[in-house]
Amino acid sequence: MTEVTFHDYSKLGGDEKAALLRRSETDISTFIEKVAPILEAVRTEGDRAVARFGRDLDKADVSEDKIKVTEAEFDAAFKAVSEDVIEAITFGIENIRHFHEEQKPEAMWLKEIKPGAFAGDRFTPIKSVALYVPRGKGSFPSVTMMTSVPAVVAGVPDLAIVTPPAPDGGVDAATLVAARLAGVKTVYKVGGAQAVAAVAYGTETIKPALKIVGPGSPWVVAAKRSLAGIIDTGLPAGPSEAIIFADDTLHGGLAALDLLIEAEHGPDSSAYLVTHSRRVADEALAALPDHWARMTEQRVQFSSMVLSGKCGGIILTSSVEESYDFINAYAPEHLEILSTDPFAHLGHITEAAEILLGPHTPVSIANFCLGPNAVLPTSRWARTFGPLSVTDFVKRSSIGYVTAPAYPEFAKRAHKLAEYEGFSSHAHAVSAVRDTYLPKRG
Numbered sequence: 388m389t390e391v392t393f394h395d396y397s398k399l400g401g402d403e404k405a406a407l408l409r410r411s412e413t414d415i416s417t418f419i420e421k422v423a424p425i426l427e428a429v430r431t432e433g434d435r436a437v438a439r440f441g442r443d444l445d446k447a448d449v450s451e452d453k454i455k456v457t458e459a460e461f462d463a464a465f466k467a468v469s470e471d472v473i474e475a476i477t478f479g480i481e482n483i484r485h486f487h488e489e490q491k492p493e494a495m496w497l498k499e500i501k502p503g504a505f506a507g508d509r510f511t512p513i514k515s516v517a518l519y520v521p522r523g524k525g526s527f528p529s530v531t532m533m534t535s536v537p538a539v540v541a542g543v544p545d546l547a548i549v550t551p552p553a554p555d556g557g558v559d560a561a562t563l564v565a566a567r568l569a570g571v572k573t574v575y576k577v578g579g580a581q582a583v584a585a586v587a588y589g590t591e592t593i594k595p596a597l598k599i600v601g602p603g604s605p606w607v608v609a610a611k612r613s614l615a616g617i618i619d620t621g622l623p624a625g626p627s628e629a630i631i632f633a634d635d636t637l638h639g640g641l642a643a644l645d646l647l648i649e650a651e652h653g654p655d656s657s658a659y660l661v662t663h664s665r666r667v668a669d670e671a672l673a674a675l676p677d678h679w680a681r682m683t684e685q686r687v688q689f690s691s692m693v694l695s696g697k698c699g700g701i702i703l704t705s706s707v708e709e710s711y712d713f714i715n716a717y718a719p720e721h722l723e724i725l726s727t728d729p730f731a732h733l734g735h736i737t738e739a740a741e742i743l744l745g746p747h748t749p750v751s752i753a754n755f756c757l758g759p760n761a762v763l764p765t766s767r768w769a770r771t772f773g774p775l776s777v778t779d780f781v782k783r784s785s786i787g788y789v790t791a792p793a794y795p796e797f798a799k800r801a802h803k804l805a806e807y808e809g810f811s812s813h814a815h816a817v818s819a820v821r822d823t824y825l826p827k828r829g
């Protein structure tokens with residue numbers, strides 16, 4: 388019988404309240420230490436280290452000549468996956484593509500800042516990006532869809548997926564199906580810290596990339612943090628987490644059902660039901676055993692560890708305002724607003740990476756196929772980062788264009804500021820010296 392952690396929020400002291408904001412990844416210093424030799428081995432030994440870590444850490448039958456997925460493996464994946472799953476992947480990709488096409492910025496905009504002087508932005512795809520698709524405590528064709536589709540919409544020319552191999556040396560079949568349907572042709576069988584190192588440094592087989600995106604376990608998070616000076620590591624997406632916020636308008640059993648969604652990812656996940664309704668909290672507690680009875684043994688084990696531990700459970704607040712305050716301080720990756728009037732609450736919550744409204748929008752639907760991206764910042768990073776998007780796959784260049792008639796007005800001011808800052812060359816470049824070189828007007 389699992390003892391679910393229960394907090395009567397208004398009775399907690401400051402330190403206890405602060406402790407509720409912690410995630411398993413808040414302190415990953417031990418992982419940082421442990422990944423260091425893995426990163427160094429990949430840097431110096433390349434494919435040899437990749438294959439060795441595949442054997443040692445993934446218990447996978449990988450050799451140096453089998454790191455890249457072949458066309459035959461892609462073809463076999465389509466035969467191994469059922470029609471229904473392929474249909475669900477196709478449905479998801481279509482919605483995710485529609486959503487992300489809306490996000491795609493105009494290739495360029497220019498505005499006339501002053502008469503005859505123009506400024507704007509131009510967006511071009513990043514030349515190479517690696518997509519991390521986890522595998523271990525689950526397989527993730529959905530993460531393949533969520534990372535591949537925006538990258539393809541953005542037009543990244545050189546895309547590669549890195550994902551841990553299974554003991555048979557192969558890649559999860561649905562991941563390969565999703566990759567091909569989304570338009571990604573290159574998949575490497577490498578996961579964990581060694582995958583991040585492989586795309587940061589490059590190996591004989593694996594091309595180096597400018598950026599890596601995608602969620603992962605603390606091994607992946609630690610490797611990304613360690614190599615952030617060598618490769619762009621994008622938004623920080625670690626172990627999954629959710630807050631289910633409920634007012635007093637729905638049954639607590641529904642809140643319990645959805646609380647278990649992200650709690651079942653692994654013992655390192657975080658999941659809270661936050662409510663000011665004692666009735667909802669009691670109904671949720673009472674419903675959990677029934678919900679657990681319908682789950683697989685491994686998922687019961689993971690979710691009960693989360694809900695009875697330091698990063699999960701039920702938080703009973705004394706008012707709806709206190710619930711809002713806690714949620715904004717926590718800045719969850721996923722937030723569900725369980726209410727018959729979710730829009731009444733929406734304006735009060737500013738710190739959450741994904742906000743799902745009402746009883747028909749459970750996290751599962753958004754995880755797999757609604758359209759918005761389910762690769763999201765964890766561990767309070769929702770305070771500064773948003774979900775993975777098309778803009779993560781492009782970079783922005785500013786464009787400026789001053790015409791001859793507009794030039795004198797700008798040169799005068801630039802000259803003044805250059806003198807003040809003490810930059811003589813900057814000043815000369817906009818002085819009368821320049822005029823002697825400029826094409827004569829008229």
Ligand SMILES: NC(=O)c1ccc[n+]([C@@H]2O[C@H](COP(=O)([O-])OP(=O)(O)OC[C@H]3O[C@@H](n4cnc5c(N)ncnc54)[C@H](O)[C@@H]3O)[C@@H](O)[C@H]2O)c1
Binds near residue numbers: 525578579602605625
């Ligand atoms: N934030 C998001 O958007 C999002 C989305 C999906 C999943 N997730 C999270 O991603 C994570 C996926 O984790 P996972 O474990 O299933 O897959 P993973 O691919 O992230 O990690 C597995 C890899 O970790 C490495 N590893 C395992 N034990 C190790 C050890 N002792 N030493 C060194 N390396 C070791 C291995 O290389 C293995 O391939 C979960 O925490 C899940 O909650 C997050």
Ligand SMILES: N[C@H](CO)Cc1c[nH]c[nH+]1
Binds near residue numbers: 529626628649
């Ligand atoms: N919950 C994950 C994002 O935090 C996404 C996912 C994929 N599969 C299951 N869940």
Ligand SMILES: [Zn+2]
Binds near residue numbers: 627649652
């Ligand atoms: Zn999930």
